[in-house]
Amino acid sequence: MNKQPSSHWSKIIVHVDMNAFFASIEQRDFSHLRNKPIAVTNGIKGSCIITSSYEARAFGIKTGMKFIDAKRLCPKLIRRPSRPEQYIKVSEEIMKTLNDVSPDIEIFSVDEAFLDLTYCQKIYPSPMYVAQLIKKKIFSQFDLPCSIGISNNKSTAKFAAKLHKPNGITIINPCEAETVLSKYPVTELCGVSRGIQNFLNYHGVFACGDMKKIPISILGNRFGNIGRRIWLMAQGKDIDGLNLISNAPKSIGHGKVTRPNTCDVDEIKKIFHYMSEKVARRMRLHRYESNLFFVGLKTKKGWITDQFKTARYLNHGRDIFALCSKLISKVQFKYGVFQVQVTAMKPRPTNLQHDIFHHSESKRKILDSAVDKINQRYGELTIAPARIIDKLESPDVISPSWRPKGHRKSI
Numbered sequence: 571m572n573k574q575p576s577s578h579w580s581k582i583i584v585h586v587d588m589n590a591f592f593a594s595i596e597q598r599d600f601s602h603l604r605n606k607p608i609a610v611t612n613g614i615k616g617s618c619i620i621t622s623s624y625e626a627r628a629f630g631i632k633t634g635m636k637f638i639d640a641k642r643l644c645p646k647l648i649r650r651p652s653r654p655e656q657y658i659k660v661s662e663e664i665m666k667t668l669n670d671v672s673p674d675i676e677i678f679s680v681d682e683a684f685l686d687l688t689y690c691q692k693i694y695p696s697p698m699y700v701a702q703l704i705k706k707k708i709f710s711q712f713d714l715p716c717s718i719g720i721s722n723n724k725s726t727a728k729f730a731a732k733l734h735k736p737n738g739i740t741i742i743n744p745c746e747a748e749t750v751l752s753k754y755p756v757t758e759l760c761g762v763s764r765g766i767q768n769f770l771n772y773h774g775v776f777a778c779g780d781m782k783k784i785p786i787s788i789l790g791n792r793f794g795n796i797g798r799r800i801w802l803m804a805q806g807k808d809i810d811g812l813n814l815i816s817n818a819p820k821s822i823g824h825g826k827v828t829r830p831n832t833c834d835v836d837e838i839k840k841i842f843h844y845m846s847e848k849v850a851r852r853m854r855l856h857r858y859e860s861n862l863f864f865v866g867l868k869t870k871k872g873w874i875t876d877q878f879k880t881a882r883y884l885n886h887g888r889d890i891f892a893l894c895s896k897l898i899s900k901v902q903f904k905y906g907v908f909q910v911q912v913t914a915m916k917p918r919p920t921n922l923q924h925d926i927f928h929h930s931e932s933k934r935k936i937l938d939s940a941v942d943k944i945n946q947r948y949g950e951l952t953i954a955p956a957r958i959i960d961k962l963e964s965p966d967v968i969s970p971s972w973r974p975k976g977h978r979k980s981i
């Protein structure tokens with residue numbers, strides 16, 4: 571740690587990580603749970619632990635553990651049903667507060683954010699001052715604990731925040747980052763999956779300090795940009811910038827010009843289904859979801875459109891197609907169709923929903939992700955709903971407001 575001014579830092583990145591977020595909110599909102607071992611599960615009968623309080627963690631209770639097994643470790647463990655809406659509400663309020671510290675903010679997950687303070691260096695006297703300011707704000711406004719890590723890049727700042735939990739502040743001076751990291755296992759870095767770990771171990775890399783022994787190209791050739799980034803991260807030289815909120819697109823849409831004057835409802839449904847899958851897949855690819863959809867079809871008399879606001883945020887093709895079906899059922903098809911359009915409006919990052927979806931939803935997300943990976947590798951529609959498996963011949967029309975840049979990448 572140091573209290574020196576940061577004027578010599580090329581960048582100042584802060585990582586804020588709320589501690590045992592859901593459990594801390596439960597303990598805050600229900601005073602009888604304070605200082606008690608509690609586990610948050612999906613519903614009152616939930617079998618799997620989503621997160622637990624520090625009092626429970628002291629017994630060896632971990633996220634993902636079965637509640638029955640946890641109860642054996644800690645017979646006094648209290649089960650609390652999760653309240654996702656409350657967690658998201660608190661999260662959004664915390665993010666607004668952090669936004670006041672620096673407008674350059676990336677919401678990384680429901681309980682984590684990065685702030686770039688590079689352009690606010692004149693306002694704040696030192697990294698330690700900022701860390702204490704953030705802690706004070708979060709504690710006084712929300713009565714919740716958080717850990718803060720500061721360095722000159724995202725990866726080192728995130729690593730720093732993990733070092734002292736709960737309630738810690740860790741500042742890693744950029745010139746010391748490589749030395750500090752060198753003794754820690756590479757698995758301590760965010761984004762090192764089991765597959766990457768095995769690959770690194772095979773090449774003799776166990777601690778971050780071992781990374782220098784292999785050329786960057788070994789990782790680059792095998793894992794592309796993510797591999798190259800991990801090589802730099804291990805040496806405290808992560809170059810990834812923040813994915814700022816302002817980069818979110820206003821809409822994500824796909825349209826298609828149909829066979830002129832199409833009256834065949836099945837064919838129109840098929841095109842809508844295809845567009846729905848494409849919009850959903852693009853949202854998932856860039857980690858967005860939306861609860862507002864614009865659906866339309868064009869006849870010689872003009873556009874017939876509808877807008878749907880859904881109770882949940884969506885990024886699954888079948889859900890979006892269900893909205894298209896509502897529009898199709900209202901249309902009498904007196905005139906043939908020339909074009910269709912499906913657009914998700916005001917998409918938001920999925921990060922906020924991370925970890926809190928229901929179990930069945932979670933299974934579907936895993937399936938979606940597997941299908942996306944296959945289609946990315948072997949081509950569009952390698953796996954797709956039966957209705958649209960035959961490729962459509964007419965060209966796609968991409969919504970002009972979509973700008974494929976600045977979205978959160980895989981780490």
Ligand SMILES: [Mg+2]
Nearest residue numbers: 587588589681
């Ligand atoms: Mg956390």
